[in-house]
Amino acid sequence: MIKKYYPKIEYSVVLLALFAVILLAVPFSVGSSRQANFISKWNEKFNKVEYMFSVVNAHTTDDMLKSMKNAKDASEREKILLMIIKPYLRINTNKTPNRHYKPKYMNGAHVNKKDLYYFEEFYFSENKTIVGIKDINSTNENDPFFIMMFDMNGLLPPNRWGKDIFGVNIYDEGKIEPFGYSSSLEDLKKDCSKSGRGVGCSYYYKIGGGFDD
Numbered sequence: 123m124i125k126k127y128y129p130k131i132e133y134s135v136v137l138l139a140l141f142a143v144i145l146l147a148v149p150f151s152v153g154s155s156r157q158a159n160f161i162s163k164w165n166e167k168f169n170k171v172e173y174m175f176s177v178v179n180a181h182t183t184d185d186m187l188k189s190m191k192n193a194k195d196a197s198e199r200e201k202i203l204l205m206i207i208k209p210y211l212r213i214n215t216n217k218t219p220n221r222h223y224k225p226k227y228m229n230g231a232h233v234n235k236k237d238l239y240y241f242e243e244f245y246f247s248e249n250k251t252i253v254g255i256k257d258i259n260s261t262n263e264n265d266p267f268f269i270m271m272f273d274m275n276g277l278l279p280p281n282r283w284g285k286d287i288f289g290v291n292i293y294d295e296g297k298i299e300p301f302g303y304s305s306s307l308e309d310l311k312k313d314c315s316k317s318g319r320g321v322g323c324s325y326y327y328k329i330g331g332g333f334d335d
């Protein structure tokens with residue numbers, strides 16, 4: 123009589139094992155899919171921004187250049203650029219993210235005010251994306267004129283570089299490059315990891331780099 127129950131017991135053990143495997147796999151799968159979605163959105167955004175600046179450069183007038191040149195400080199130059207690109211990205215300047223929005227690096231470290239990637243102002247853009255603009259104000263001709271950041275997930279977490287936040291350098295004549303463009307592959311792998319800042323992921327993902335959950 124007892125032997126007749128062995129198959130049922132074995133069947134239950136197999137089902138429990140399969141259920142355990144599924145439970146372990148689901149978080150990884152969900153996390154991977156979410157990150158893949160952020161990367162896909164970033165690639166789309168980069169292509170749009172690249173095209174936008176090519177159009178802006180083609181229609182740049184002498185008055186625009188004069189206004190930018192005569193701007194009294196970095197803040198004024200940022201506002202001029204904001205007004206130029208505002209219609210292309212559907213930026214809403216009337217409503218800004220609250221003070222609780224504070225991006226972090228991939229490794230969880232805070233972005234300090236002295237950091238290059240610290241932005242004073244943020245704006246809502248299309249599809250609830252958050253956009254930041256910063257004037258570099260550098261005398262080095264090889265440095266970008268401006269940098270921009272895009273939080274693909276808006277106010278929703280994780281709000282971290284390399285996860286849902288990416289950025290571009292803006293050079294003369296509207297040329298743009300993703301952050302990390304000039305870094306070596308080894309440096310990109312190190313930066314785009316759980317122990318790194320994640321800034322270089324902006325370029326690393328575009329060249330087919332993987333990601334850690």
